[in-house]
Amino acid sequence: MTACNVIPKVSEQPYHHAILTRLPSEWVPWPDDASSVNHEDALGILLKRSQKKSFTWPKTPVVFISDPHADAEAFEASLLAAGIIERDGAHLCEYALTKFGQKADIVVGGDCLDKGPSNLTMLRSLAHLYRLKAKVTLLAGNHDLRLxxxxxxxxxxxxxxxxxxxxxxxxxxxxxxxxxxxxxxxxxxxxxxxxxxxxxxxxxxxxxxxxxxxxxxxxxxxxxxxxxxxxxxxxxxxxxxxxxxxxxxxxxxxxxxxxxxxxxxxxKKSGEFSWFFRRMRLVKKRGSFLFLHAGLDDHMAELLAKHGVKYANRAFKQNLMNQNLFSFYYGSLANTFRTKYRKADLPLTPRGAYVARRAGIQVLVHGHINRHFGQRLSLKNGLIHIEADITLDAHSRKKEGLEGHGVGVTLIDKKRGVIGLSCDYPHAKVFKPSRKGNLSGAR
Known part of the structure; x- marks a missing residue:
């Protein structure tokens, strides 16, 4: 099996080549990992739903990178792996947008802060992406909001x-x-x-x-x-x-x-990082995909169904700066960047999942939970989740027995489907629906 056009191109410059050698050069149909789907067929359900007329793909390719956790090297390596940037210098924060990077929607899934090796370098790298006028959406992560x-x-x-x-x-x-x-x-x-x-x-x-x-x-x-x-x-x-x-x-x-x-x-408005919380959003919806840091509960599903994404983001901003900190941090808005679907979290029931689907939300794309073998599909009360935190930062990786900084990205594109790239999985995971089903090994 050889590399194909579902995998983004990475240039052969020395730095890029070093990243390329850590990424898979072959692809496989998205694996049906029974251990990840709560004994339900998440892959089969995604395939079935994605073939309905009501299911829509983003009009513009979406590049999702989550949980860089103060590791600018991992963040920039992942941008390179996605084909978003190319180096124009030897150091961090020295890069330019590619043609693909100029048109793609880049969604940073939260948790830019904490762990390490450098919070400030990570923030400056993200600021450089904004300076290049990339189409970036920065989502709220629990570590960011805790600060x-x-x-x-x-x-x-x-x-x-x-x-x-x-x-x-x-x-x-x-x-x-x-x-x-x-x-x-x-x-x-x-x-x-x-x-x-x-x-x-x-x-x-x-x-x-x-x-x-x-x-x-x-x-x-x-x-x-x-x-x-x-x-x-x-x-x-x-x-x-x-x-x-x-x-x-x-x-x-x-x-x-x-x-x-x-x-x-x-x-302060004059602060070097004043843009960080000002630019932050709670959720982003493209087609049938909702991008967020962690997950939904019933109340947030109802809010999104009744009022939409713009309303949710406005409510997030107003509650963030003007309301009681307790009611915000422990409420449903913040549950969106905190939940791990534990008993201690606000619940997502089958009713909430149904409401979300009726609102046109078929798939949640999120980070928040470390994965060591690339992205994962799961099903929670009938709502499909793409779990895309592939453990990027060097601090976590060392602690969890992984080498170096991570490299990985999730791409969602109406032409190429869903692509999961990770340096910790030997193949690119590809989901691309067709009348005959998910992609096979045929070229």
Whole structure:
């Protein structure tokens, strides 16, 4: 079996060639992995539904890259693998758009932050993509929004529902604060105006009575499992947060100073990264495909069916900046970038899946859940999911026994179908419906 035109072209320049050698050169029909479909035939159902007149493909090719997690090298390698960019320099952030990159819809599926190796380089690489006037949609990821919630909680009058949101970011955000401190504050009088260590501790950590009061505050809003999960998470994070700061060479006053600098960088109009949350969207729909970070619940399915995607994105923005942080972060809008369909999450029932399909949403394309063998099809109460987080960042890959940074992308195109490329799977996975069924090995 040889490479065919379903696989994007990658140029033979040395850097590109190094990426090409890590990608599959052959394709296979999308595998029917029974372990991934909850004992239901996701592939067969996708094939059947995709042949109906009501099923529509995006008019423009969509390139979906999710969960780069502060790894600009993995992000840019994936753009190269998709045929979106070509190098015009030897370093990160030195690239230009290809002809395909100029016309394609590029959807970044969220979680640009945390883990590593560099949050700031990742943000600057994404900013360069915007400068090139690429058609980019940036979706909200739970790691991205956790930073925003933590930063906002330092400004607003805190209550039981939000006073824990800074520490709730956990150890994964500390490398960002370290980067910010080193690049912006280390050689300045950073401690001028910074409170004492104890005052910083009181500002950053939830009050001593938070663990007693939170279950009552959240009752009727979160499930019992959700409340127990939050208490368990916060017990661990509150006990270890300061130790993780020290391990990264930061005192609490330095963390406080870095957080204030992050507020300036991300939340002020003049900040270097002010575009990041401003450009962020909750969902994007193209044809019968809904792109988002994690998944749906019944309430969001109803909202999308009644009001549409534009309304959902407006509601996301207004709730993000103007409403109670607790009701936003633990509500249905945020469940869209948080859910893993656990008991603690707001549920997607067969009724919600039916409502989504009636609204023209046949397939969810999302990240959020690490996969080691490329993209995966699954079926949740009759709603098809393409799980496209193929573990890009070097930090996660090392932790999970994978080598180097990841390379991978999911392409959706009415001519080529759905293509899953990953350096961790030996073949390109291709789904292209036809009257005779999914693609066979014939050329």
């Amino acid at each position: 925003l919630m933590g930063l906002l909680s330092l400004e607003r009058e805190t209550d039981v529902g939000s006073q824990h949101l800074f520490v709730r970011m956990g150890k994964k955000v500390i490398p960002l604060f370290k980067e910010v401190f080193d690049q912006y504050l280390a050689d300045t009088q950073w401690d001028k105006g910074v409170p004492s260590e104890e005052a910083c501790r009181q500002a950053l950590f939830p009050g001593s009575d938070w663990f007693d009061n939170f279950p009552f505050y959240a009752a009727g809003f979160l499930t019992h499992e959700g409340i127990e999960r939050e208490l368990a998470k916060m017990t661990t994070k509150a006990q270890s947060f300061e130790a993780h700061c020290a391990k990264n060479g930061l005192t609490l006053p330095q963390v406080y100073a870095a957080a204030m600098k992050c507020r300036s960088l991300f939340l």
